[in-house]
Amino acid sequence: FTAVGKHDILGNALLQMQSNLLEARKERLSRIEEDRKNNWITTGYAEFTDLLRLYSGDFDKLTYNIIVALARKLEAVIGALYIINNDNKKDIHIQLVATYGFDEEHKLQERIEIGEGLVGRCIKERETIYEKSLPKDYVKVESFSGSSVPNVLLLVPLLLGDEVWGAF
DSSP states (O other): OOOSSTTOHHHHHHHHHHHHHHHHHHHHHHHHHHHHHHHHHHHHHHHHHHHHHHHTTOHHHHHHHHHHHHHHHTTOSOEEEEEEEOSSTTSOEEEEEEEESOOGGGOOOSEEOTTSHHHHHHHHHTOOEEESOOOTTSOOEEETTEEEOOSOEEEOEEEETTEEEEEO
8 A cells, every 4th residue: 555645644544554563563473482482491491400300319310311301492303412521630521421312323422622523612612503514424313214414513512600511
């Protein structure tokens, strides 16, 4: 619709109303998206709080259940959880502690030096790494119907305050 001219009171009012309705729709969609994000965060926080409570006495079960919950929450088909092993102050390194979706044939490197590879870089730089172009031989995801290479890789450092604890 276009107004006949600047003196077309009804036409200009309709155009203003259309503009206001479009803006209100945009604000409503923005609020819905913000509510969805807040709900995702809140439910995730509750899930991880429950895991910490349930498995606080069993490190292996705790780390496994955390990576499973993270992978499911992020809708990932595979996942790995690494922590910094500083038991020996002269040999601080990154240790693979739990995986999700990997089979025995596709074992991951269990020890990584800080700064080595993408996991080591993620931890050293305390930065999230998001890669869209992965080499064809990076890792394969296998299912009953075949195998494929993941589309993306997301590495996130585990930070508590200023201290980095690991990555997933």
